[in-house]
Amino acid sequence: MTATADPGHGHVDAALVARLAGIVGKRRVLSRDSELVAYGSDGLPSYHARPACAVFPGTRDEAVAVVRALAAAHVPFVPRGAGTGLSGGALADGVVLLGLNRLTRILSMDPENRLAVVEPGVVNVALSRAAKPYGLYYAPDPSSQAACTIGGNVAENAGGPHCLKYGVTTNHVVALTVLLPDGEILPLGRADGEAEGYDLVGAFVGSEGCFGIALDITVRLTPEPQAIRTLLADFTTLDAAARTVSAIVASGIVPAALEMLDAPTIRMVEASIYAAGYPVDAAAVLLIELDGALAGLEQDVAAVDAMCRAEGARAVRVARDEAERARLWQGRKKAFGAMGRLSPHLVVQDAVVPRTKLPQVLSRIQEIAAHWRVTVCNVFHAGDGNVHPNIAYDANDPDATARVHGAMRDIMETCIAAGGTITGEHGVGVDKLPYMDRIFSAQSLRAMCDLRDVFDPERRSNPGKVVPVHSCREWHMAASARRAP
């Protein structure tokens, strides 16, 4: 996966570093070990890679100049937003790390048509904050939204708890200006009307940095709901909670969010500074949010409450005020952080299963955890069937590490066998790469490689990610096609 793996790729040498420094300023090019330590991994602590150097353009023009300099030198690069990703996607192994987190301008806001144009480094929650005076917000809300950037969200097609009702990133991006790895700038999509032609915006969103970078992003904003009701339902068995999820989904009521936390997660959260007041003796809780117009909302709340109780909920409580609601959500959104405090290493899965299969999949995950003697914490988007079984462990213990990996493999196989997919919102990166050929045929993977080669024939942008290299046509074939007149 290093820069030298591909015969056509150039090396990062002192001359290139000097050229980059000439564009962005010396202070914005990091190449010493001590400076690069912070850029050695993303939100997944299990992976580490040392970039050859890290460069941080401060303006759009600088970003363009940097990418063109890299193109001239045929040097690979890895675009990075805030580095909060959970798939090892922003790891740069011996290549240039291109940080876009300084491009933080909100370029325009059109409240009437509910659109905003932002630079890639704008932090997710900052956009919602800027839209708030107009009664609007940016709907996709990854748990890392206080830090993650819209550019990173676009690269990963990020989701979040409220995507159940409002859709993921791709449902909210209408146009992009992209900078291709060869330095060409192209507008994709259309903000002021229907876009004709191939849906290249749809193709670019979720391309995990392999298609180039977005210089600006036009997103749809969503009116803030008139009213919100947040419920906490407390279950004595995991199965009852899972059955409730299936029942709510089948009822046709679409909650804004429908999240599940299991017993180990609840106890971990409650023992942390993010304690949310979850019942520590529960086998699972559901955090259910309903929103929209005030009229008719209470009817849905009553219906959901009744469904929870019918499936055996011990108690259902509705947050009385915004403070209580925020507290209930804090426990959910900071659960990963709470786990991170427990052990130095954390494996995070992101599989999605059909919602009707949740009870059986969760029960199987329990068995797998028992078999491998590991503690699995389930905290996830139950309404989407997007499970996040996580295991905190110490990677310095080879026995524990082997058991964790065994459990993870079995869990993934269970989800695939249930008709699911390997990642719902975190992306493939390097973490899910080994599973790609479990769910896609060789022909499908090759089609993905071919698509990537259209955007980046030299395969320099985020090399080695998403699609296993062995699935692609030989590099020299692509290279010779490139040289053809």
Next chain:
Amino acid sequence: MAHGGFGPPGSVTTTTAEIAERIRDAAAHGTRLRVIGRGHWLAANRPVQADATLPLDGYSGIVDYVPGDFTLTARAGTTLAEIARAARDQGQWLALDPLGSDEGSIGATVATASHGPHATGFGTPRDHLLGLEFVTGAGDVVRGGGRVVKNVAGFDLVRLSTGAWGTLGVITEVTVRLRALPAEQQTLALAVDEDAPILERLTSGLRGLVTAPLACELLSGVLAARIGLPERPVLAVHIGGNAESMRAQRDALAGLEAGAFAPADDALWTRLRAAGAGAAATWRLSYRPSRFAHTWIEGRESIAPFAGAWMHGSPLRGAVRYAVPTDAAEPGSPERLLRALTQPFDGVRIGETLPARAWSVLPSRAMDRLSRGVRTAFDPRGILNPGILGASE
């Protein structure tokens, strides 16, 4: 368009492998194919230069439907009617009502990204699709997405193929997300005065509704009469929800102070979708929703020279669609049509059904380098629906 090459049109195709075999064979011989679902879109979009047809109507049927998951997988030739029937039995529906009729196929609906009045509430096919299978112009069988409601595994071949008019691959199977039928629903109609300030105020009020309607279309008087309503401009609104929500939505519409909304027949939507059948020309203009009133009134002037021409549009999506019926084809009308199609306009003008020579006056969607590259990557010999995207492909 010549038939032949692969046996009689309408011949039953049973497997994806068989379709792939036909395409590989066509690629080997450079045989250009016109891909046909149920034949309902044949007159649509730019003319195709083909040597043979590849019919998919024989490749139909629901493969998998799990009501509890709201997911349905069907072969490309399955009619929307069949999907609607299966879903309705479970209190569900595919909230996709492309212009035309439910006799069209799901494959063609996805390939053409066709949508209808309910795009206002539910979006276009790209918002309903979870996965698909297609056969590339090289004969490779490719799958994108899956059967779950959230999926970021691999590059998004699903969106790439949606609306590609079959030029990247022949869609053979799709998985869509269904929705629950609303507990209650109602169609309401309001007689509207086409005066600019009045339209402006009405559309701005609609944009401010707390609960967005499922569909909301403004119909010209001529169109209203064609579908059995009194001959005057009318705003048709489809609302849905629980009883309490419905009451509030009706109150909110009344609160627009635009007049009295009267209950209307739900069949209005089916008739509206079918209204364009047989028209000599249909096209649409799409621009910012905030400029809807302006788009409407400018467009009205552009079709004024045609007797019997009509229009409808979505104030919340900003799009207006125009139709010139065949009976308006009188001496001099081709030139007038070209004039109407070339009037300066701020948004985007998209042809649907046009006489062959009219296509040339629409600004050709000059395919950028990426689009050309994508086309070549998926259909290296250019055998799938050649010409359908315009001359510059």
